[in-house]
Amino acid sequence: MSSPVPAPAAPRPVRVLLVEDDDLMRRSFTVALERYGYEMKAAADGLTGLELFRDGSFDLLVLDVMLPGLDGIGLCRRVRETSLVPVLMMSARGDGLDVVAGLEAGADDYVVKPVDTSVLVARIRSLLRRAAWSPAAVSTASPPSGGDVLVFGDLTVDTGGMEVFVAGNPVALTPTELKLLLEFAASPGIVLERHTLLRNVWEYGWDGDSRVVDLCVQRLRRKLGRDRIETVRGFGYKLRR
Template structure:
């Protein structure tokens, strides 16, 4: 018996420009996504609360509630993947969005197939946040009093369970795979964000900063000119 087709990933698109919002929604629908669209941050947040989605795409500049504030509000209740859209050159807004909890960003103008590829990569990482069925032997990494339970998808410091996003979990998995070994920003972009091409390494820097705030700044060392390593 053939398997039923997988449900379409549900995506919330938040964009105040009518033309861009409509074009993005149509393109993503053709590429296999079920799209809900909103024209401002406030209505987007209300929609998100009423009907959870698999991913969120939001512009930075929005009426009612800007994209950074929307991201922060969503992060208070969910680790859903968030992809931020900004005008080219809006570096301050990009950093603010990443610090608020966005997982990645693209700049306008963008191609629909690139946007879809970024979304699918984010959702693959988010799938790692769902614990598998229990297994007899657990895969647990321990670095000092930091433990990363790969089976339960849980991170603890001194026994205290932390709340981290799927992207932060993937980053920590890479760092703890080889404690004391320096990993370049480029390799982290490749392994954590699935970038097969050169990307913006600031995405790595901001997520390392967020991870440090949760597990302790002293645990992740910056090796200037090379990358990062987790302290053994």
Template sequence: MNPTARPAAAPRILLVEDDEVIREATRMALERYGFPVETAGDGLEGLERFHADPPDILLLDVMLPLLDGVGLCRRIREESQLPILMMSARTDPIDVISGLEAGADDYITKPFESAVLVARIRTVLRRTGLALQPAAEAPAVDQRSVREIDGLELDTGAMEVRVAGRQVPLTPTELRLLLEFTAAPGVVLERQTLLERVWDYSWGADSRVVDVHVQRLRAKIGANRIETIRGFGYKLRRAG
């Protein structure tokens, strides 16, 4: 990986981290890879900077003063679907799940190598771009512009979701997940398959990311639409 290679369109990052040493080291590392970076030292400052000039992606520490990372993530999710990558020095499942349930797209555990962080950022950005441009990536099994299953409508051209005629806002990651389910209703999709297709992870990753996003998707489109197949994964129920 070439640290001097500038990402296409130079996506802007808002880094919210209270530890000054980690914040500056991370900022310098990201800028070496060509990312413009704005920083904030606490949750309230992060929220102010977000409102003043929304970034392309938010890199957010879990443990923050004034307003913690989970609270900040939740506040931003109330008004924006921009990609959010959580950082945490703690691997406690409660911390991980809390961040994901608040609306984060993914998380990374500190300490991390800068190359690993950049790879995760690029993966999230690539995933978001694909979710917003489905025409080039629509699964071959279903090329219709509108997929309709028992009152659930997914317009793959406009990237809009409606349930019983009511539009439902989804994050790009949730849209990618729903694209996979609606492309093959009734077919069981394993967690590893979803990690590869939705999160672009070809290696073993934390399946809790899948589980929490499925829970979030269920809360938005209807809890009974996605069935858990114990020991395997999930499937979208067929109409009727």
């Protein structure tokens, strides 16, 4: 008599860390996201959020900018010291200063409060889709062999292994940075407009804020070399052949 086949394990729920100091907003977002099936942890200040992050394993972080103790910008920087986990920033300011600071600190995307739950969930799902096919970090010690390997000078992009090397050294990219680089690598020398990149990388179905593109390109330049991606004023960006 054959042994019964064990049932497949249920998929682990996506774990989200929410750091928001407004009690009502924190509770409402937590309840709403739990209804969408996310496993939630929440903190009311940046230092507690950092402690929870270090003690747990999360698939995505949602950080308010204005936090007591350690603000969301500082928290994002501390997270980026050790992790490439997707980060979504929430800002209540309309002047854009928080947006730029958050993206420069390493955030992948942002929403402006007050934010509808459906919009928040849409941005979370977009970030998780990027992370689903992208490695958490590039750790290979030597350049890849075989597969779809694209070479641009001393820049090597392994599209099969999702690995990136500069002068033979592995480069750690966030899922958003990697997907943006793959867009450029698929069309070297071709100018890609910002709205095209917003649609293909960030999955905006409408005209989003092009600053997310500009700031992510700046982060790529810091990691890959400042002359690697060229600005074509009035149009967009292109990867040098």
